[in-house]
Amino acid sequence: MKKSTRRPVIPSDAGPGATSLHGKLALITGATQGIGLALAQSLAAEGCGLILCARDRKRLSEAESELSRKQIPVRALSCDVRDEKSVASMFAAVCKRFSHLDILINSAGIAHPFRSIVELETQEWNQVLATNLTGTFLVTRSALPLMSRGSSIVNVLSMSSKRAFPNLAAYTASKFGALGLTNALREELRSQGIRVIAALPGRQKSAIAWGVVAWLIPVIALFVITPRMSGSGRKRLRRI
Numbered sequence: 698m699k700k701s702t703r704r705p706v707i708p709s710d711a712g713p714g715a716t717s718l719h720g721k722l723a724l725i726t727g728a729t730q731g732i733g734l735a736l737a738q739s740l741a742a743e744g745c746g747l748i749l750c751a752r753d754r755k756r757l758s759e760a761e762s763e764l765s766r767k768q769i770p771v772r773a774l775s776c777d778v779r780d781e782k783s784v785a786s787m788f789a790a791v792c793k794r795f796s797h798l799d800i801l802i803n804s805a806g807i808a809h810p811f812r813s814i815v816e817l818e819t820q821e822w823n824q825v826l827a828t829n830l831t832g833t834f835l836v837t838r839s840a841l842p843l844m845s846r847g848s849s850i851v852n853v854l855s856m857s858s859k860r861a862f863p864n865l866a867a868y869t870a871s872k873f874g875a876l877g878l879t880n881a882l883r884e885e886l887r888s889q890g891i892r893v894i895a896a897l898p899g900r901q902k903s904a905i906a907w908g909v910v911a912w913l914i915p916v917i918a919l920f921v922i923t924p925r926m927s928g929s930g931r932k933r934l935r936r937i
């Protein structure tokens with residue numbers, strides 16, 4: 698049977714159950730539900746400290762309480778990733794307590810109702826682009842001064858980053874753009890030893906997101922464990 702090349706080969710010491718994320722710190726946007734929350738739960742189970750970001754304070758506080766039970770440092774910060782000032786104030790709060798960030802996961806994202814381009818409102822277009830593309834840029838730009846060799850950035854993109862679907866123009870444009878940003882970032886940060894990963898999940902119910910994203914955890918662990926990687930390893934990972 699032909700072997701799939703879509704998934705990276707994970708060394709045995711970075712497989713599920715590895716404790717290499719213990720004591721690391723991750724900032725996750727969109728961390729109060731869906732994929733972001735599922736990743737937060739998975740990282741918490743590995744002993745990774747968390748900074749949770751989203752807008753809704755009530756859901757943030759619920760997520761913070763739940764994750765704090767894992768005996769890891771958890772800080773929930775309300776932030777609108779579309780807003781430069783909001784992002785700056787979140788990072789001001791981060792810098793007061795932490796001096797280093799090991800993992801950044803950009804998962805905050807929105808979609809829009811199925812609409813033809815003719816029906817698409819300018820406001821819908823702007824909101825989707827501002828959240829999915831500009832938000833990823835703003836958060837990453839502020840996070841980078843806290844990141845160093847061996848750190849990892851994971852951008853939660855979509856199948857829509859590579860494949861266009863009708864009636865989803867703003868979402869598709871935002872995700873194609875976010876993949877371009879991710880690829881440019883990867884080239885820019887390669888010499889600094891900061892990993893940049895594009896995760897392209899397919900359509901799913903967010904309630905079952907954990908099952909879909911669980912494979913990301915050993916990938917993140919791999920990056921934290923191996924700050925330097927051979928050329929062939931890098932090639933495999935770029936296919937994610």
Ligand SMILES: NC(=O)c1ccc[n+]([C@@H]2O[C@H](COP(=O)([O-])OP(=O)(O)OC[C@H]3O[C@@H](n4cnc5c(N)ncnc54)[C@H](OP(=O)(O)O)[C@@H]3O)[C@@H](O)[C@H]2O)c1
Nearest residue numbers: 727728729730731732751752753777778805806855900901
């Ligand atoms: N679910 C899918 O089928 C699917 C498939 C492929 C890719 N994706 C991508 O995966 C990512 C997560 O999707 P999901 O299904 O987990 O979404 P979700 O369940 O709707 O959760 C979105 C999260 O993002 C936060 N968020 C939204 N706008 C924000 C903003 N302006 N500033 C800060 N936080 C914001 C939300 O909290 P607040 O509302 O409180 O801010 C929430 O925590 C998105 O980028 C999405 O495009 C999803």
